[in-house]
Amino acid sequence: MLGPLLLAASGSDRIRRFVSGAPMTRPVVDRFIAGDALPDALATVRALAARGIDVTLDHLGEDITEVSQAHRSRDAYLALLDALGAEGLGDRAEVSVKLSAFGQSLPGGRRLALEGARAVCAKAAEIGTTVTLDMEDHTTVDSTLAILAELRRDFPRTGVAVQAALFRTEQDVRALASSGSRVRLVKGAYKEPASVAHQRRQDVDRAYARCLNTLMAGEGYPMVGSHDPRVIDLALKLAERYGRAPDSYEFQMLYGIRDGEQRRLAAEEGRRVRAYIPYGSDWYGYFMRRLAERPANLAFFLRSLLTR
Numbered sequence: 334m335l336g337p338l339l340l341a342a343s344g345s346d347r348i349r350r351f352v353s354g355a356p357m358t359r360p361v362v363d364r365f366i367a368g369d370a371l372p373d374a375l376a377t378v379r380a381l382a383a384r385g386i387d388v389t390l391d392h393l394g395e396d397i398t399e400v401s402q403a404h405r406s407r408d409a410y411l412a413l414l415d416a417l418g419a420e421g422l423g424d425r426a427e428v429s430v431k432l433s434a435f436g437q438s439l440p441g442g443r444r445l446a447l448e449g450a451r452a453v454c455a456k457a458a459e460i461g462t463t464v465t466l467d468m469e470d471h472t473t474v475d476s477t478l479a480i481l482a483e484l485r486r487d488f489p490r491t492g493v494a495v496q497a498a499l500f501r502t503e504q505d506v507r508a509l510a511s512s513g514s515r516v517r518l519v520k521g522a523y524k525e526p527a528s529v530a531h532q533r534r535q536d537v538d539r540a541y542a543r544c545l546n547t548l549m550a551g552e553g554y555p556m557v558g559s560h561d562p563r564v565i566d567l568a569l570k571l572a573e574r575y576g577r578a579p580d581s582y583e584f585q586m587l588y589g590i591r592d593g594e595q596r597r598l599a600a601e602e603g604r605r606v607r608a609y610i611p612y613g614s615d616w617y618g619y620f621m622r623r624l625a626e627r628p629a630n631l632a633f634f635l636r637s638l639l640t641r
């Protein structure tokens with residue numbers, strides 16, 4: 334019940350101002366966000382790399398209203414990639430981009446987002462890494478997949494996230510499970526209407542299993558984006574069934590969630606694990622989605638308010 338309320342709150346400016354301004358929020362935010370600035374993110378990348386965990390970095394920012402903000406997002410990614418290149422981290426770190434931060438929902442947004450993403454893909458290729466497009470709510474899927482197709486012409490390793498919760502995704506993964514494609518399968522973090530998405534957890538989980546089977550059986554590079562132990566077991570079983578080598582797919586988890594499991598998996602011979610690291614000052618939407626996802630995250634937040 335609380336999940337949908339928190340997801341609704343993630344779009345409210347009033348609640349955003351209240352939560353963002355409250356000093357007691359910060360320690361909880363720090364569990365999920367790797368700091369406000371680039372040096373914070375780089376320190377986290379180095380620490381994880383030392384444990385054999387690769388990363389994908391998300392410079393936080395979404396729901397923008399002006400073209401200048403889209404340019405600022407693009408420039409933040411260019412600076413991030415320059416810094417990763419300077420530290421020789423191109424082989425351990427890629428970046429994750431929300432096209433809304435590049436102006437996707439503004440008038441003429443498709444072109445604007447494509448131009449921003451293209452500049453970021455070019456810089457990523459320069460330092461030997463790549464870009465994955467995050468997936469946002471269902472109204473953005475067609476536009477995101479169209480932008481992906483354009484980017485892949487010049488940057489074939491560009492990846493995309495797809496959400497098992499959406500009915501359409503089973504069809505989308507069939508089209509995407511082809512040679513050279515990189516697809517991150519997630520359950521889906523947005524509140525979606527019953528006309529387009531499964532509403533019950535068990536239905537999402539079953540859809541996830543079917544999509545994962547399609548990706549593992551296919552010729553692309555599956556990225557298993559989940560903390561769910563049943564999903565991780567299933568991925569390992571499917572990899573065995575389809576004769577996949579450990580370096581032909583990877584596990585992805587969010588920064589601050591199941592760190593022990595990330596380390597355990599990464600310690601296994603040849604296993605690839607990537608942590609998704611969000612950083613930046615615009616953390617509100619991302620933070621609220623994490624609280625909505627799991628009662629334990631919310632309980633942790635409420636406890637920290639009471640114990641201060």
Ligand code: FDA
Binds near residue numbers: 591627
């Ligand atoms: P779910 O939340 O259903 O939990 C299942 C089980 O996992 C739990 O019962 C528990 O056993 C375990 N678990 C989960 N959280 C835990 C915790 N904090 N501590 C201990 N155990 C825990 N979404 C989206 O819409 N677009 C996107 O682009 C992305 N990108 C993305 C990247 C990466 C790398 C990840 C991991 C996730 C995303 N997501 C996303 C978010 C995704 O859609 C989803 O909301 C979360 O991953 C939560 O779903 P899970 O599959 O983790 O399991």
